[in-house]
Amino acid sequence: MSAVTRLFLSSTRPTGALKFIRATFATQPGSKEHIESLIKDKKLVVFMKGTPDAPQCGFSNAVVQILRFHGVNEFDSYNVLQDENVRQGIKDYSNWPTIPQVYINGEFIGGTDIMIEMHKNGELIEELEKIGIRSDLLDNPDKQA
Template sequence: MDFPPNQGLDQDEVDEHVEETLAENEVVLFMKGTELMPQCGYSRNALGLISEHRDEFETVDVLDSLAEYRAALEAHSGWETIPQTFVDGEFVGGSDILSELEERGELEETLNAA
């Protein structure tokens, strides 16, 4: 069985998509997989934590262009790991940071400050 090479987006397309998504949405989760099928435990955890406090937020599946999304997101956050959560265009953190905010009782306020 042959697998075609990555048919994802090029770096300019990903950069533009990240910029537009951050500008147009209050809360954004860049994750591996989709809301219905998260593809890693960290993405699943972040999705669950955000879902507890927000009904509406945007998710972006980065898997088709993972290297390009890592580069584009690192330019905004200084982090290359995924998932990444942004509120009003500002980087909040990944799954570990969301968990810490939840433990301190600060996640709901952080996500709804938008």
């Protein structure tokens, strides 16, 4: 009998066994709880293919370039190509089928198309200000394309 089975069977209170099972399995990569732990209390998170320094697809690269255009070089990122569970888990969590996915203050913002639109209409500057990041475009208006 495995240690897990013994622990489960030796529990005299069903709530103890249930707590053990939840603690063991709830934090599996890709679970809702795991995804929440990756975005919780973080200002800016990008789930992408590759890394900011080496994006593995054009859409992920576009999001990184938009952020850099605004002077945002520091943000949390997760390479979904390293873990299929996280890759599928983030899609399930957001109910959004594509990667990359951008989260600001724990809130799902969108993917590449949304980021491009927010950049064009100025909403991205406002969202960045909400998390204490001043866009470079405010200081360099000639930089706008």
